[in-house]
Amino acid sequence: MRMKKKEIASEIFTGSMADVSFLLIIYFMITSAFSATRGLDFALPEDTSTPQEIKQEDSIDVHVLPGPVDAPPVVEVDGQSMPIDGMLPYIAEKLQQNPEKPVILRTDPDASYGNMIAVFDLLRRAEQPPPDGIGMKIETISIPTQREIQNIWSLLGVGR
Amino acid sequence: MALTLFRGRQRESAGQIFTASMADIVFLLIVFYVLTYKVEVDRTRVQLPDTWVRVKIPEEEKPAVISIASQQEGFLIRVSTGEEMSLPVSTNEEIVTFASTEVARDPNKAFIIKADEHVPYERFDAVLDALKQSKAKYIYLLSDQKTVEE
Numbered sequence: 688m689r690m691k692k693k694e695i696a697s698e699i700f701t702g703s704m705a706d707v708s709f710l711l712i713i714y715f716m717i718t719s720a721f722s723a724t725r726g727l728d729f730a731l732p733e734d735t736s737t738p739q740e741i742k743q744e745d746s747i748d749v750h751v752l753p754g755p756v757d758a759p760p761v762v763e764v765d766g767q768s769m770p771i772d773g774m775l776p777y778i779a780e781k782l783q784q785n786p787e788k789p790v791i792l793r794t795d796p797d798a799s800y801g802n803m804i805a806v807f808d809l810l811r812r813a814e815q816p817p818p819d820g821i822g823m824k825i826e827t828i829s830i831p832t833q834r835e836i837q838n839i840w841s842l843l844g845v846g847r
Numbered sequence: 848m849a850l851t852l853f854r855g856r857q858r859e860s861a862g863q864i865f866t867a868s869m870a871d872i873v874f875l876l877i878v879f880y881v882l883t884y885k886v887e888v889d890r891t892r893v894q895l896p897d898t899w900v901r902v903k904i905p906e907e908e909k910p911a912v913i914s915i916a917s918q919q920e921g922f923l924i925r926v927s928t929g930e931e932m933s934l935p936v937s938t939n940e941e942i943v944t945f946a947s948t949e950v951a952r953d954p955n956k957a958f959i960i961k962a963d964e965h966v967p968y969e970r971f972d973a974v975l976d977a978l979k980q981s982k983a984k985y986i987y988l989l990s991d992q993k994t995v996e997e
Contacts, residue, residue: 715880801964
């Protein structure tokens with residue numbers, strides 16, 4: 688009597704597949720980043736050979752003063768100290784006279800970046816209907832640097 | 848005695864966890880991570896300021912990243928081209944050189960400023976000034992979503 692030959696089924700060894708898979712998962716979990724890719728944008732003016740004429744009275748000056756980050760920012764608008772809630776209604780009045788009026792956002796060097804962002808965010812929200820905004824878009828929000836401010840003061844002959 | 852010998856032992860079913868679907872789940876996770884994989888070019892841990900207005904930063908253009916770390920890290924500034932890991936810089940001139948090189952390569956290069964909300968404005972101002980000197984056109988200030996409670 689002939690014995691039947693035992694047929695060995697061909698198969699792929701998958702015992703280590705789970706190890707490899709988990710290794711890959713751990714690698715991707717650790718190295719991948721769900722980076723925050725949202726924020727406030729602003730475009731800087733194009734470089735032109737003819738600099739724009741500076742008219743001090745044609746803009747709204749918002750000055751952010753030093754203060755704690757967690758508290759509402761302290762601002763001076765056109766040299767007047769006012770609560771942050773009063774800033775947008777004041778700007779609305781000015782924009783009704785001239786909707787193109789630019790807003791210059793100056794920040795004290797000792798203030799925190801968070802305070803400046805809070806005010807900038809508020810200015811960007813101006814186009815929202817009340818109570819969030821004033822229903823009017825501020826066309827130009829300029830953020831001059833300290834060097835530019837110094838240049839303007841020296842051009843105007845004001846020592847600061 | 849004989850009866851117990853012939854009855855045979857009762858088969859004990861060993862408690863086991865059903866693992867047949869584990870491979871499916873594992874591969875699903877792998878596919879998810881492969882698709883969403885993105886190398887973090889800047890690992891500076893910062894507490895971003897919260898804002899209501901937030902616009903999507905176009906990732907296709909691979910914006911350069913300038914980060915200003917928190918006080919614990921001494922407000923250290925790091926720069927990254929958006930493709931390579933960030934490197935610390937110590938002077939404003941280095942930021943100008945970095946940004947000028949990037950703008951020369953691509954005049955429409957966007958820059959992301961990722962700064963901790965407690966950073967003194969003076970520090971941010973130096974970075975902004977460097978970008979303006981480099982004739983950068985588009986700047987994004989990274990922020991977190993503000994919630995109603997805030």
